Amino acid sequence: MNFKSFYFRAAFPIVLFIALSSIWSCRKAKKSATDSSSETTEQAHMAQQALVHRACRFADSVGIDTSRYAVTTTDAEDVIQTKLTNLLTEIQYGKKPSRLAFSGLREDRDSTKQTAATDAALRDALEKSTTFAPYRQLVARYNQLRKQTTNSPALADSLRLIRQTLNFYRYVNRFDADRFVLVNIPAGELNVYDRAGTRLLPMQVIAGRWDHQTPCMTTYIKGIVAYPYWNVPKSIVLNEMLPRMQRDLSYIYNQNLQILDEKGRELDPEEIDWDGLSTTYFPYRVRQASGCENSLGLIKFDLENPLAIYLHDTNSRDLFTRTADRWRSHGCVRVQKPVELANLMLGKPAFDAGFMNRCLIDQKPKPLAVPQKVPVFITYNLADVDSTGRLIVYKDVYGLAK
Structure with missing residues (x-):
């Protein structure tokens, strides 16, 4: 027998055993790695589901319908990710209100936060959605009502109206502004708010009557005119x-x-x-000449919109004290404190306290440029809080809640 042949026959079983052992070890290691990877993926999947559940609990507490964001154990990872991203977006930025007749403001929201569906993104959304004082107060009133045991149509209606207003305040977060003007038609009020929700200049307004309704819109003050003409529609x-x-x-x-x-x-x-x-x-x-008898009064606030709607003074200022009827215009909004509002928008005392009483004759319109675009929201919120945080449900003057 050849020595080499003998050596090969003797060594072959050993080599085969080593090879098979190596293959078995590799397969075992691969299976172990696969099992470990599968376990890690499952843990990540469960963590993502838990994050959605936490976000839904919070969203439910601030009046968001979370039924469309519900997830199950069979949902794919990308489905859960999409639902979570959309939920975080709604928590922070709300949905576009359905009654807007004109949208004239460019949204300025942080898109990077919307795609980062993580615990950090959730915390960020929760923090930013609760910085506005009236929103926090309204959330508190909402949850107080939810705890009531009575199951009445009136209670359900109040909760529905509050949810609409809460969504509006979230929607305002889409427009990054240091301050903004809010006209609430059912309240017959105008407020200038800062970022924290402080009321800088509250006042009464007179809005459109039932057959000449003031439209809801998002816009901005593009200029102010002293002694304006009234170009009659x-x-x-x-x-x-x-x-x-x-x-x-x-x-x-x-x-x-x-x-x-x-x-x-x-x-x-x-x-x-x-x-x-x-x-x-x-x-x-037909144009009405400027002066004290002009229907626009002595100051007009030009708003960017194609509907010929603007804020203005009035030649019937006694209406603010003589009657509680705040809905009697042809659609534009008469403001109670035009001088104070103009000075605030201009950032300087362009009009003194006696401006409204001098009523100079033969004046031509004098345009004044505003230093920055101040957002203006004309809205129809039937439930809100007043300056003390008390819940108020306003009369549905246009019958839009039916």
Whole structure:
């Protein structure tokens, strides 16, 4: 027998045993690694589910419908991640209110926080969503009502209205501003808030009446005008003014109205063929001259929007004390404290305390530039807290809650 052949036959079983042992060890190590990886993945999956559950508990306490964010053990990781990201976004930024007729503000939210569905992101969302004082107070009132044992339609309705307002305050977080103006139509109020929710300048307002409703919007003050003209909307000219002017031209002079042609030139009312005019044929514009009798008063706040809605003073300031009816305009918003609001928006005392009483004659409109765009929210919140934190449910003046 060849020595090499003998050596190979003798060594082969040993080599085979070593090879098989090595393969078995590798497979065992691989299985162990796979089991360990699977266990780690399962733990991460469970941790993610737990994070969603914690976020849902908090969201439920601030009036968010969490049913669409519920997760199960069979949900894939990307599904859970998406739900958690969307929930964190709603906790911090809310949903866009359904009643907005115009959205004129650019959102300025931190998109990096929305994609980071982690414990840190959850803490950040919770912290930022509770910094605004009226929001915190309203959350407290909401949870107090939820604890009531009575199950009445009135209670359910109040909770629903509070949830809508809480969502609005979360929505405001989308616009990073040091201060903003909030007009709440049902309350007949205007407030200027800072970041903490401090009321810098509360006042009453007169909004549109039922048949000339003030629209909800997000916009900003783009300028202020002292001694403004009132360019009368065509609908008011045709439906309200034209019949009076046709009956008696003295109405034009008594109201300080100016009739303008298509080139903006003022015309003599005596030279116009009033009998030939109608609601379908009126080739003129009507403008009210500036002054104390102007319907806009002495100060106008131009708002960016295509609906011809703005804030302004009024020539009937006694309405704020003579009546509780805060819904009697054609849609624009009359403000109780125009001088204070203008000075705050301009960042300087451009108008002194006696400005409203001097009423100078033959004044031309004087535009004033605002140093920065201050957001303005015109909203319809039927439930909110007052300056003391007390819950108030306002009258549904436009019947929008039905």
